[in-house]
Structure formats: C-alpha cells, structure tokens
Amino acid sequence: MLWYWKHVGPRRIVEFILLTIFAIFFAGPLVNLLVLAFSEKWNYPNVLPQIWGFKWWEFVLAKDDIVSSISLSFLIATLVTLLSIVVCIPAAYAFARLQFPLKRMFLFSFLLTHAFPKMGLYVSIAVLFYQIGLMNTLLGVVLIHMINVLMFMTWIPTAAFRNVHRAQEESARDVGASPFKVFRSITLPMAMPGIVVASIFTFLNSLDEAQGTFLVGIPDFKTMPIVMYSIISDFPSSAGAVFSIILTLPTIILLVAAQRLVSADVLASGFQMK
Amino acid sequence: MQLSVRELAKRYKTGDGVGGINIEIEKGELVTLLGPSGCGKTTVLRSIGGFLEPDSGDILIEGKSVIGLPPEKRPTSMVFQSYNLWSHMSVYDNLAFGLKIRKMPKAEIRGAVADALKLVRLSGFEKKYPAELSGGQQQRVALARSLLLNPAVLLLDEPFSALDAKLRHEMREELREIQTKTGLTMVFVTHDQEEALSLSDRIIVMNHGRIEQIAQPHQIYDEPASLYVAGFIGKMNFLEGVAEEGGIRIGSLVLPNGKELRGRVTAAIRPEDVQLSANHGTEGVLKGRVKQIMVLGHYAEVTVELAGYGIIRAFQSKEAMQRLQAGQEVGVSISKLTGFPVEEAKAN
Numbered sequence: 001m002l003w004y005w006k007h008v009g010p011r012r013i014v015e016f017i018l019l020t021i022f023a024i025f026f027a028g029p030l031v032n033l034l035v036l037a038f039s040e041k042w043n044y045p046n047v048l049p050q051i052w053g054f055k056w057w058e059f060v061l062a063k064d065d066i067v068s069s070i071s072l073s074f075l076i077a078t079l080v081t082l083l084s085i086v087v088c089i090p091a092a093y094a095f096a097r098l099q100f101p102l103k104r105m106f107l108f109s110f111l112l113t114h115a116f117p118k119m120g121l122y123v124s125i126a127v128l129f130y131q132i133g134l135m136n137t138l139l140g141v142v143l144i145h146m147i148n149v150l151m152f153m154t155w156i157p158t159a160a161f162r163n164v165h166r167a168q169e170e171s172a173r174d175v176g177a178s179p180f181k182v183f184r185s186i187t188l189p190m191a192m193p194g195i196v197v198a199s200i201f202t203f204l205n206s207l208d209e210a211q212g213t214f215l216v217g218i219p220d221f222k223t224m225p226i227v228m229y230s231i232i233s234d235f236p237s238s239a240g241a242v243f244s245i246i247l248t249l250p251t252i253i254l255l256v257a258a259q260r261l262v263s264a265d266v267l268a269s270g271f272q273m274k
Numbered sequence: 275m276q277l278s279v280r281e282l283a284k285r286y287k288t289g290d291g292v293g294g295i296n297i298e299i300e301k302g303e304l305v306t307l308l309g310p311s312g313c314g315k316t317t318v319l320r321s322i323g324g325f326l327e328p329d330s331g332d333i334l335i336e337g338k339s340v341i342g343l344p345p346e347k348r349p350t351s352m353v354f355q356s357y358n359l360w361s362h363m364s365v366y367d368n369l370a371f372g373l374k375i376r377k378m379p380k381a382e383i384r385g386a387v388a389d390a391l392k393l394v395r396l397s398g399f400e401k402k403y404p405a406e407l408s409g410g411q412q413q414r415v416a417l418a419r420s421l422l423l424n425p426a427v428l429l430l431d432e433p434f435s436a437l438d439a440k441l442r443h444e445m446r447e448e449l450r451e452i453q454t455k456t457g458l459t460m461v462f463v464t465h466d467q468e469e470a471l472s473l474s475d476r477i478i479v480m481n482h483g484r485i486e487q488i489a490q491p492h493q494i495y496d497e498p499a500s501l502y503v504a505g506f507i508g509k510m511n512f513l514e515g516v517a518e519e520g521g522i523r524i525g526s527l528v529l530p531n532g533k534e535l536r537g538r539v540t541a542a543i544r545p546e547d548v549q550l551s552a553n554h555g556t557e558g559v560l561k562g563r564v565k566q567i568m569v570l571g572h573y574a575e576v577t578v579e580l581a582g583y584g585i586i587r588a589f590q591s592k593e594a595m596q597r598l599q600a601g602q603e604v605g606v607s608i609s610k611l612t613g614f615p616v617e618e619a620k621a622n
Contacts, residue, residue, distance in 0.1 A: 056619070165357035169324055171416070173345040174352045175372030175423060185371070189362045 036241035056238040066227055070246065073224040077206040080145040084202050088153040089195060098159030108153040122212045129216060141221050144212035149202040160194025161187065200258045204251050276301040276459045277427050282331035292317050292483040297530055304453050304460045306470040309480035315463045316431060321428050322461065323352045335426050347461050351420035352429040358416035359404040366400035369419050390422035393452055410441045421456065430462045446473055447601035467507050479503050501614040504542040511543040511586045512589055515613065522613045524583065525560045531613040539613040547610040550576060550598065559605030578606055
C-alpha cells in the first residue's frame with residue numbers, strides 16, 4: 001500500500017481524499033436507504049441488518065392508498081407535463097421568434113414564481129382557489145404544479161428555438177415548405193432536445209411536489225410525496241425507505257434517458273437571457 | 275428575359291433601403307450584385323427570393339410577376355451565407371426534403387440526389403450529417419439542394435464569405451463550372467470585388483441603395499460609370515484637372531476623355547496607365563519625385579509626388595523598377611483617364 005502512495009504523489013492523495021469524502025456524503029445515505037428497505041430486523045449496534053427480507057415491500061405494496069397514490073402521482077405528472085407543453089411551447093416560440101414590447105420583462109417575470117417563499121405563494125393561490133371552487137380538485141392540483149415549472153418550461157425551449165437559425169427556416173421555405181411544414185419538420189425537431197429536457201424536468205418536479213398539493217389537494221388528492229409524510233410518521237423507517245426507492249425510480253430512469261438525448265450545454269443554454 | 279426587376283423600392287424604418295432598382299437578366303447569365311455592406315444588395319436579393327416584400331416595383335420571373343408570392347411559391351432557390359443545412363437531417367434528407375414536398379417518387383429522388391451530389395463533387399456523402407462536414411462541404415450541399423430543384427433563378431447570398439481565402443477561390447471556380455454545365459441563371463451577392471470580377475457575366479455595382487453601374491467586368495474596370503465605381507473597383511488615382519476642347523488638361527498634359535465635360539473635373543487614372551521616365555524636363559510629362567517603391571512580387575507600386583497635384587501611384591515592371599530609386603526626379607506621363615464632374619466627387 002505504502003509504495004503505491006509514494007508513487008502517485010501528494011496531488012493524487014488529496015484528490016483521493018476529496019473523492020472519498022464526496023462519495024461518503026453522496027452515496028452514504030443512499031446505501032443506507034437501500035439496506036434499510038431490505039431489512040426486516042436491524043438493531044443497534046449491528047452494522048448490517050440481522051434479518052434481510054421483502055417484508056416492508058409487501059407491506060407498502062399491499063396498502064391500497066399507497067398504490068393508488070402512485071397511479072395518481074403519475075396521472076397528475078402526465079397531465080401537468082402535457083398541459084405545460086401546450087401552454088409553454090407556443091409561448092417559448094413567440095419569445096424566440098417574435099418581437100413585441102417588454103419581451104425581456106415578460107421572460108424575466110417567470111422568475112417571480114421562484115422569487116417568493118413557496119408557501120406564501122401557495123397560500124395566496126389557495127385563497128383564490130377557494131373562491132372559484134378549485135380546492136380539492138384535480139385541476140387545482142395540476143395548476144399548482146404548473147406554477148412551479150412555468151419558468152423552466154418556457155426558458156429552456158425558448159433557448160432551443162433560438163438555436164434554430166433563421167436561415168435554416170428560410171431555406172426550408174425556399175425549397176417549398178409552407179410555414180406550418182417548416183415548423184413541424186425543421187424548427188420543432190431541431191428544438192426537440194431542449195423541449196424533452198424541459199418536459200422531463202416538469203414531470204419529475206410534479207412527481208416530487210408536496211407543499212402545494214398538501215394545501216390544495218387534501219383530502220382527496222394524496223400523491224406519493226403526501227402519502228410519504230404519513231408513512232414516515234406512522235410506520236417504521238423501513239417502510240419509508242421502500243417508498244423513497246419507489247419515488248426515486250422514475251427519476252433515475254428519466255434522467256438516464258435525458259442524458260442520452262441531450263448534452264449539458266443544451267440545458268445550460270436555457271438560462272441565457274438575450 | 276429570365277428575371278426583370280422594375281423600379282423596385284424598399285425603405286426600412288432606419289431610413290436605409292433601396293430605390294429605383296431596374297435589372298434585366300437573361301437566361302443562363304451569372305450576374306453579381308456588388309457593393310459595400312449596407313448598400314442594399316441583400317435587400318434586392320431577398321426581395322427576388324420572396325423573403326422581403328418591397329414597398330413598390332415589380333419582379334418578373336420568366337415574364338410572370340412574383341410579387342406577393344411567398345418563397346415556397348416562387349421558382350427561385352437561395353443559398354445562404356451560413357446555416358443552410360438542417361442539422362437533424364442527413365445530407366440525403368436535406369437534399370430530398372424539397373423533392374418530397376413536390377411528391378417525387380422515391381426512386382427518382384434517390385437518382386436526383388446522387389446526380390446533384392456528383393455535380394458538387396460530394397458523391398457518397400448521403401449518410402453524413404451536417405456536423406460531420408467542413409464549411410466548404412456544407413455550402414456545396416446547400417448548393418446541390420438548390421440545384422436539384424432546377425430553379426428559374428438561383429440566388430446566392432455571399433455563399434462563400436464564411437470560407438477561408440483558398441477555399442473561396444476553389445468554390446468560385448467550381449460554381450462557374452456548374453453554371454456552365456447546368457446553364458442556370460444565377461444572381462450572386464458579394465462585397466468581394468475580386469469574386470465579382472472573376473465570376474460574373476455582368477456586375478451590378480450598388481451603393482447607398484442605388485445602382486451605380488451595370489456592365490461586364492472589364493467595362494466596370496475600364497469604363498467606370500461613376501466616381502464611386504472608379505474608386506470601389508481596383509486601385510485608382512484621382513487628380514484634379516480642367517476640361518477643355520479635346521480632353522482633360524492636367525498640367526501640361528491633355529488627354530482625351532469620352533464624356534463631354536466642363537470646368538473642373540476629377541480624373542480617375544489606373545496605376546497601370548501611369549508611365550515613369552527619366553527625362554522630366556520635356557513637354558508632355560508631369561514633373562514628379564519618387565517617394566516610395568513597394569515591391570509586390572512581379573511588379574512594384576511606385577508612389578510619386580507630383581508638383582502641385584499631390585500623390586500618384588504607378589505600377590511598374592521589375593525592369594523599370596530597377597532604374598528607379600527614392601528621391602529621384604521623374605517625368606510622369608498618363609496614357610488613359612476617365613473624367614468625372616467635380617460636383618459628383620463631393621456627393622460621394
């Protein structure tokens with residue numbers, strides 16, 4: 001061992017130490033979570049569980065309200081994603097292509113929803129929802145989720161549309177494509193990576209949203225994060241661990257898919273204010 | 275006429291624009307719109323292509339007005355300066371896009387694409403993507419895409435200006451070759467006079483939104499129609515003279531001039547039309563002193579200070595150059611000039 005350290009030099013040793021600290025901080029809780037989810041008995045001071053098993057998986061998956069919360073969460077996330085695409089993509093195209101007064105201000109105003117403490121914003125929206133009867137409705141929950149993602153869902157596709165050069169659209173017109181055909185065959189496909197990234201972000205954000213849902217959706221709309229709260233308070237931590245893994249799975253799958261589709265610079269270009 | 279532009283005018287909010295544009299182009303001609311940036315050449319080209327709607331005037335292609343038609347309905351095709359290709363499509367799909375819209379059968383498309391790629395010497399590039407191509411290759415693909423639509427007029431908007439000098443030269447020759455092979459009518463926009471002179475059947479020189487001259491390259495060079503054209507194309511000396519019967523007088527020299535002029539004139543003289551000799555005392559020469567000799571390869575540019583007339587530059591052969599040295603007194607004679615009224619000089 002010692003000969004190895006002598007060989008690599010002090011720079012490498014520092015790097016190694018930093019990496020180890022990072023790994024412990026980053027992966028430690030995740031490993032703990034995984035072990036916890038598959039343990040049936042795990043008492044202090046044992047380093048590993050005394051009994052391994054799927055008991056808590058069976059328990060979690062057998063509870064009706066948990067299973068229904070999973071399907072509800074996915075339903076809401078899908079609705080939120082589709083609706084934000086319908087609302088935000090045309091807006092993004094307008095921001096990228098059209099000239100209108102106060103354009104920059106409008107684009108910047110999307111930041112406002114992230115500037116205030118979330119709870120304050122949600123409470124004032126809840127007051128409004130009471131008056132128009134949107135409390136405890138699917139639409140209410142979907143709307144409150146959409147407020148969270150407006151900014152990313154507009155900014156990232158705006159940048160993506162901007163990256164489609166005007167000459168590329170004009171060339172398509174030139175060879176005979178109608179304006180609609182140009183949008184469908186040229187502009188939209190070229191902006192697609194940015195739109196996909198924004199959509200995935202929206203989907204995951206909706207899956208994860210708890211505060212707003214808690215305020216607007218209770219008692220009928222219990223999504224996964226809401227149910228998570230009650231599980232953590234009512235059952236042993238193993239049940240919570242199982243549920244966290246279920247909640248994390250779609251995130252991991254979608255992120256891996258997104259990584260294959262787009263490079264980091266597409267994401268980064270979403271935050272350029274032009 | 276393949277293309278007629280009549281009294282075209284377009285004003286922008288900034289006050290720039292073009293006006294009084296009249297152009298007639300015959301089938302198979304390659305005509306260049308030449309001028310400095312902001313002179314309106316691109317405005318004219320984009321109006322022909324349908325990307326700009328002019329304020330007034332008419333554009334006829336093969337006798338039919340195309341005013342009001344969108345680009346996709348016009349029998350023109352345009353090659354842009356850059357960003358021509360669709361990066362999410364292969365070269366084949368880029369070329370086939372227009373043909374698919376025209377509902378051409380697949381087998382025919384394949385043949386047409388292969389032919390067009392052969393014409394631009396990119397055979398076998400069908401499966402490549404634009405990002406895998408060099409700048410020159412991308413412009414060739416764009417050219418091929420326009421060629422296979424067999425447009426009535428092919429429009430080229432500074433298509434080679436983003437390429438390096440050597441490649442630009444090659445592309446120029448290639449375009450000329452393709453033009454000869456296909457017999458297409460082309461309108462080429464450039465700010466590069468060398469490109470215009472070497473490429474064109476005719477050149478349209480533009481300045482400040484107006485046409486200064488339409489003529490063949492050698493005419494543009496030898497018989498500039500305005501002081502602006504005289505100064506814009508090639509190197510030129512400008513000397514003050516006086517118009518009198520039989521020509522223009524500069525000091526003791528009187529030289530014939532085609533135009534009827536009166537009073538004070540500006541004489542434009544090419545450096546190659548200036549001769550230097552050792553005998554500076556005789557009649558028929560201007561007295562001067564050599565200020566500087568700049569060797570430019572097979573010839574030299576000699577700067578001579580003329581007594582009372584300022585500076586004149588002369589191109590001299592290697593042999594002549596060896597007899598000269600800075601500070602030497604020389605006799606300057608001029609073999610050819612073009613005169614312009616002085617007022618015009620002020621206007622420019």
